[in-house]
Amino acid sequence: MIELILLFIYVGLFTIGGGMVAIPLIQQEVVARGWLTLNEFISMVAIAQSTPGPIGINVATYVGFEHFGILGAIAATFGFVLPSFLIVSSLANLLRKHRSSSLVINWFYFIKAGIIGLIGYAFVKVVLITVISVDPVFSIDWIALLLLLVLTVIFKLLKKLPWLVIVIGAILGMLFL
Amino acid sequence: MVSIIQIFLVFLKIGAFTFGGGLAMIPIIKRELVSRGWISEEELADYIAVSQTAPGMIAVNIATLVGMHLRKWKGAFFAVLGIVLPSLVVIMLIATGLKEFAEIPIVVSALKGITLVVVILLAFAIFDIGKNAIKDIITLLYALLCFSLVFFLDVPTTLVILLSFVLGTLRAFILAKKARKKL
Numbered sequence: 295m296i297e298l299i300l301l302f303i304y305v306g307l308f309t310i311g312g313g314m315v316a317i318p319l320i321q322q323e324v325v326a327r328g329w330l331t332l333n334e335f336i337s338m339v340a341i342a343q344s345t346p347g348p349i350g351i352n353v354a355t356y357v358g359f360e361h362f363g364i365l366g367a368i369a370a371t372f373g374f375v376l377p378s379f380l381i382v383s384s385l386a387n388l389l390r391k392h393r394s395s396s397l398v399i400n401w402f403y404f405i406k407a408g409i410i411g412l413i414g415y416a417f418v419k420v421v422l423i424t425v426i427s428v429d430p431v432f433s434i435d436w437i438a439l440l441l442l443l444v445l446t447v448i449f450k451l452l453k454k455l456p457w458l459v460i461v462i463g464a465i466l467g468m469l470f471l
Numbered sequence: 472m473v474s475i476i477q478i479f480l481v482f483l484k485i486g487a488f489t490f491g492g493g494l495a496m497i498p499i500i501k502r503e504l505v506s507r508g509w510i511s512e513e514e515l516a517d518y519i520a521v522s523q524t525a526p527g528m529i530a531v532n533i534a535t536l537v538g539m540h541l542r543k544w545k546g547a548f549f550a551v552l553g554i555v556l557p558s559l560v561v562i563m564l565i566a567t568g569l570k571e572f573a574e575i576p577i578v579v580s581a582l583k584g585i586t587l588v589v590v591i592l593l594a595f596a597i598f599d600i601g602k603n604a605i606k607d608i609i610t611l612l613y614a615l616l617c618f619s620l621v622f623f624l625d626v627p628t629t630l631v632i633l634l635s636f637v638l639g640t641l642r643a644f645i646l647a648k649k650a651r652k653k654l
Contacts, residue, residue: 306527311628312493313528340573341565344582346487347558348528355562367563371555378527379535383547385521386539393517396647401639404613405520406604408635410597411617412523412628413494417593418618420491424586442587449591454506456499457488460588467584468577 295362295369302354302373309378313350316374320353329361350374441466473509473541475549481507482534482553489554491589493522493529497596500533509541516603524632530554613638 301323309316317339324330330338342352351371358370392398422428425438445466449459481503489496497519504510510518518540522532531554538550565572572578605611617634620626 308526309528310526311523311632313530314492315628316528337571337573341562344573344578345558345561345565347489347555347561348486348493348530350528351531351555351558352562355559356566359563359566364563367559371559375527375531375551375555378525378532379547379551382521382525382527382532382535383539383544385525386536386547389517389521397640397643400643400646401636402517402520403606403610403642404635404639405524405632406516406600407610407613408617408631409520409523410601410604410614411619412621412631413497413593413597413600414614414618415621416492416494417590417597418622420586420590420593424583424590438583438587441584442590445587446591449588449595454502456502456592457484459591460488460490460585463584463588464581465584467581467587469580471580471583 295366298358298362298366299369299373302358302370303376305354306374306377309350313348313353316350317353320350320357324357329357437470441470473546475542475545478538478541478546479549479553482538482550483556484553485530485534486554487557489530489557490585491592493531493533494596495589495592496530496533497599498592501599504537510537512599513603514540516600519600523628 305316305319305323308319321332321335325332325335338356339349339353342349342356345352351374354370354374355367358366358368360366362369389398425435425442427433427435445459445463448462449456452458485496485500485503488499497515501512501515505512505515518533518536519529521536522529525532527535531551534550534554535547538545538547540546542549601614605614617631620631621628
């Protein structure tokens with residue numbers, strides 16, 4: 295159990311840039327220890343992606359639960375979150391103190407713009423698995439495109455309730471995809 | 472003052488609807504937090520920048536920062552608890568009974584529908600944060616550069632963040648030098 299917590303503290307510390315970064319790290323550690331086979335791990339990641347919640351947390355919970363039950367699930371998640379919790383909350387205090395220093399202003403100037411590039415990358419990646427396909431030849435999934443337009447209109451109309459649009463998306467998916 | 476229970480419940484809701492990674496959650500987080508007046512749009516953009524830069528998952532980091540902002544340590548603790556609780560419960564249920572969950576046809580179809588919503592959420596995230604991040608031609612070009620680096624050249628995102636720090640430091644020194652010359 296202690297090994298489990300330490301392992302996830304380590305993973306939490308080296309997850310920089312979001313939960314997806316954690317997946318290969320966890321894979322290496324967990325498969326090498328023989329806690330899960332590679333196949334088990336891959337199907338677990340599929341589950342983590344198809345259930346709500348941050349992907350990294352889902353994987354941590356699963357690994358902990360498989361080996362040590364409910365306590366393991368809680369311990370793995372706790373270990374995973376601990377480093378970032380401590381680091382980020384200290385950063386919050388530092389940020390409050392130094393937000394107007396010229397160095398911080400200029401860091402944010404570039405970081406924020408860079409993040410737009412990263413979100414753009416995530417956007418294109420998701421479009422490429424849902425609507426457009428370029429492999430082996432360029433093709434468009436017209437049903438998905440139509441649903442995308444319908445959902446965009448619904449999203450605009452239900453601006454106050456974005457979570458409801460997720461539910462509607464799931465229902466439309468069950469019906470048409 | 473915002474109550475601890477309210478903080479917990481709002482992040483519980485965000486956790487329950489997090490699909491497709493933390494970045495897709497930006498429009499939902501904005502809707503839940505900015506329109507409640509808990510944080511400003513500028514602060515949200517700041518927090519997202521810190522969340523990307525620091526270790527940990529983006530959604531969890533945003534929860535920590537907002538909780539801290541509202542009610543210090545207590546707020547941060549309950550915000551994080553709220554955002555991880557749906558994962559804990561749902562994954563444990565699935566791990567006990569439904570190991571083939573991700574292969575059930577209706578789940579696969581529902582997920583395809585949700586992924587389309589993620590496309591929309593990411594598009595709005597670009598607008599939401601873009602308003603605050605793209606201020607001039609340099610920031611616009613830099614956003615395009617970062618996109619190209621990760622998309623075409625598979626550069627790790629960590630390096631992109633690191634590059635931002637280097638350029639930011641340079642810009643701070645150049646601006647300071649210019650200001651000195653003017654005096």
